[in-house]
Amino acid sequence: MRLQDKVAIVTGAASGMGKAIAEAYAREGAKVVVSDLNIEGAEEVAANLKANGAEAFAIKTNVSVEEEVEQLFEETKKNFGKLDILVNNAGIMDGMEPVGEISNERWEMLFAVNTTAVMKSMRLAVNLFLEQGHGTIVNNISAGGLYGGRAGAAYTASKHAVVGLTKNTAFMYADKNIRTNGIAPGAVKTNIASSMKNMSEFGAGRQSQGMSLNPRAGEPEEIAEAAVFLGSDEASFVNGQVLAADGGWTAY
Ligand SMILES: NC(=O)C1=CN([C@@H]2O[C@H](COP(=O)(O)OP(=O)(O)OC[C@H]3O[C@@H](n4cnc5c(N)ncnc54)[C@H](O)[C@@H]3O)[C@@H](O)[C@H]2O)C=CC1
Numbered sequence: 001m002r003l004q005d006k007v008a009i010v011t012g013a014a015s016g017m018g019k020a021i022a023e024a025y026a027r028e029g030a031k032v033v034v035s036d037l038n039i040e041g042a043e044e045v046a047a048n049l050k051a052n053g054a055e056a057f058a059i060k061t062n063v064s065v066e067e068e069v070e071q072l073f074e075e076t077k078k079n080f081g082k083l084d085i086l087v088n089n090a091g092i093m094d095g096m097e098p099v100g101e102i103s104n105e106r107w108e109m110l111f112a113v114n115t116t117a118v119m120k121s122m123r124l125a126v127n128l129f130l131e132q133g134h135g136t137i138v139n140n141i142s143a144g145g146l147y148g149g150r151a152g153a154a155y156t157a158s159k160h161a162v163v164g165l166t167k168n169t170a171f172m173y174a175d176k177n178i179r180t181n182g183i184a185p186g187a188v189k190t191n192i193a194s195s196m197k198n199m200s201e202f203g204a205g206r207q208s209q210g211m212s213l214n215p216r217a218g219e220p221e222e223i224a225e226a227a228v229f230l231g232s233d234e235a236s237f238v239n240g241q242v243l244a245a246d247g248g249w250t251a252y
């Protein structure tokens with residue numbers, strides 16, 4: 001029970017890695033706030049957690065709507081009285097477009113969900129953590145946040161920004177009992193392809209060249225294990241790191 005009595009928010013928890021993280025956190029003793037744009041999916045996940053003896057509730061949050069993120073934090077405090085771990089996991093893919101093909105709409109949408117929303121929830125979390133005297137943030141980023149050819153320009157830039165935000169936050173609050181880390185998964189078997197619309201033939205062709213070096217696609221549960229470690233006190237001396245969990249894809 002590595003997360004006994006901790007309270008955790010997991011965004012994008014209705015599917016894929018977010019769902020696996022919510023389940024692993026609950027198994028490790030955390031009380032879990034199951035947040036997602038897809039409320040039916042979030043309710044199903046929360047119901048399963050509760051059926052297995054955990055404390056959890058579902059809440060509809062579009063992370064790109066600031067009022068909904070504020071409401072997420074309010075409801076967490078109202079229901080569980082505190083927040084120990086924020087897992088920023090919700091995210092969407094681009095269509096592999098290189099910069100010459102990217103539309104303003106796609107760029108703005110990717111940054112709203114993958115980057116600005118992460119900053120806004122981190123801002124709320126950090127201010128709450130300062131009041132409480134403790135807290136930790138785990139950002140589910142991507143190998144695309146560390147390397148140039150794992151996706152299109154918008155996704156790659158949006159995730160690189162979160163790497164910087166993670167490290168800056170870790171440094172700024174390092175002596176305030178607040179830890180901030182990230183995970184950089186390689187390709188993982190989830191539903192993220194559903195957010196890939198209007199694919200760029202040229203960009204997808206370039207990106208797919210790197211896929212030939214990918215040893216395998218991971219399971220969401222393999223990323224959840226990394227999220228448990230980083231959220232737990234076992235990682236008490238780990239701050240400002242982005243842990244690649246990619247089967248060795250980026251070792252080349
Ligand atoms: N699947 C992969 O190969 C990789 C994914 N990632 C990242 O992992 C994170 C989780 O993605 P997956 O589990 O793969 O995808 P997924 O599509 O299975 O799950 C993402 C969840 O986020 C929710 N979501 C999307 N937009 C939202 C919004 N505006 N507000 C709130 N919730 C929203 C969706 O409803 C969905 O439940 C994302 O940040 C993604 O960029 C990183 C590396 C690899």
Ligand SMILES: CC(=O)C(C)=O
Pocket residue numbers: 093141142143144150151185186187188192
């Ligand atoms: C979707 C994604 O982030 C990768 C690296 O495949």
